[in-house]
Amino acid sequence: xxxxxxxxxxxxxxxxxxxxxxxxxxxxxxxxxxxxxxxxxxxxxxxxxxxxxxxxxxxxxxxxxxxxxxxxxxxxxxxxxxxxxxxxxxxxxxxxxxxxxxxxxxxxxxxxxxxxxxxxxxxxxxxxx
Amino acid sequence: xxxxxxxxxxxxxxxxxxxxxxxxxxxxxxxxxxxxxxxxxxxxxxxxxxxxxxxxxxxxxxxxxxxxxxxxxxxxxxxxxxxxxxxxxxxxxxxxxxxxxxxxxxxxxxxxxxxxxxxxxxxxxxxxxxxxxxxxxxxxxxxxxxxxxxxxxxxxxxxxxxxxxxxxxxxxx
Numbered sequence: 001x002x003x004x005x006x007x008x009x010x011x012x013x014x015x016x017x018x019x020x021x022x023x024x025x026x027x028x029x030x031x032x033x034x035x036x037x038x039x040x041x042x043x044x045x046x047x048x049x050x051x052x053x054x055x056x057x058x059x060x061x062x063x064x065x066x067x068x069x070x071x072x073x074x075x076x077x078x079x080x081x082x083x084x085x086x087x088x089x090x091x092x093x094x095x096x097x098x099x100x101x102x103x104x105x106x107x108x109x110x111x112x113x114x115x116x117x118x119x120x121x122x123x124x125x126x127x128x129x
Numbered sequence: 130x131x132x133x134x135x136x137x138x139x140x141x142x143x144x145x146x147x148x149x150x151x152x153x154x155x156x157x158x159x160x161x162x163x164x165x166x167x168x169x170x171x172x173x174x175x176x177x178x179x180x181x182x183x184x185x186x187x188x189x190x191x192x193x194x195x196x197x198x199x200x201x202x203x204x205x206x207x208x209x210x211x212x213x214x215x216x217x218x219x220x221x222x223x224x225x226x227x228x229x230x231x232x233x234x235x236x237x238x239x240x241x242x243x244x245x246x247x248x249x250x251x252x253x254x255x256x257x258x259x260x261x262x263x264x265x266x267x268x269x270x271x272x273x274x275x276x277x278x279x280x281x282x283x284x285x286x287x288x289x290x291x292x293x294x295x296x297x298x299x300x301x302x
Contacts, residue, residue, distance in 0.1 A: 002229075002232070002233035002234070003233060003234065003285045003289060004233060005233055005235050006231075006232075006233055008231040008232050008236060009232055009233055009235050009236035009239070012232070012236050012239060012240070013239060013274055013278075016239070016243065016270055016271075016274055017271065017274065019267075019270075020266075020267035020268070020270045020271050021267070021271075023266070023267040024267045024268065027264055027267070042257075042259075045257070045258055088157060090157075101261070101264070103261055103262075103264070105257070105262075107253070110256075110257070112257055112259060112261075114259070114261060
């Protein structure tokens with residue numbers, strides 16, 4: 001058991017930084033913002049609603065769970081949580097999301113809002129010979 | 130040390146770990162990930178592993194999680210803390226046994242912090258039944274480097290002191 005920081009520790013730290021940065025950049029490259037993204041709201045592992053994030057669509061949804069409530073608002077193609085009963089209010093701080101792959105989570109109320117791209121209209125535009 | 134001294138010391142360590150958990154629960158880290166915590170209780174875990182060994186440190190971790198559930202938590206946070214505590218004890222003990230020549234305590238505590246965060250994310254992915262929770266893993270690994278270094282420096286300080294004063298071992302174990 002050594003008691004001073006040495007080169008192997010630094011190598012481990014640099015290794016972790018490199019791999020984490022790689023994954024962060026890779027994830028942010030795959031986020032697409034489009035007019036046809038769908039936000040799916042899961043409360044306690046059940047789908048409570050699916051909403052298209054169009055520019056002109058406005059809605060307010062109140063989701064109740066066994067531990068509390070979340071008030072969700074959709075406007076200008078973005079979805080966010082306006083009010084919640086959770087003690088840390090972290091879900092409000094996660095802000096507004098609109099790109100596919102982005103999530104808002106409320107752990108105490110078991111609520112996830114996921115944004116996905118609309119897959120129903122994708123056509124095959126290239127088939128390899 | 131006699132058996133009585135051992136038990137008293139282990140209970141003091143458990144109480145210290147509970148105090149650290151309560152204090153770090155009051156420090157929110159709002160900009161990283163939901164439920165992210167600094168992991169200060171790993172100071173006590175690592176000290177127990179170095180001085181007492183695997184079984185006693187596992188006992189301290191499990192006792193701390195059970196008592197924290199009775200004191201300040203709910204059963205869900207118990208599941209999070211017990212899985213991440215047990216896994217980080219296993220990883221830190223293996224790290225200490227097999228990589229003694231290479232890593233100092235700082236490297237081992239960074240490993241412990243990363244397994245702590247990764248197992249918390251895994252538990253939340255299982256509870257929410259969605260793999261998208263793993264997108265929080267890279268940024269939590271970056272944060273766990275900082276907390277791992279801090280925990281490692283503190284553990285080095287504590288174990289040096291304890292080895293010198295309590296156990297009268299001035300050489301490195």
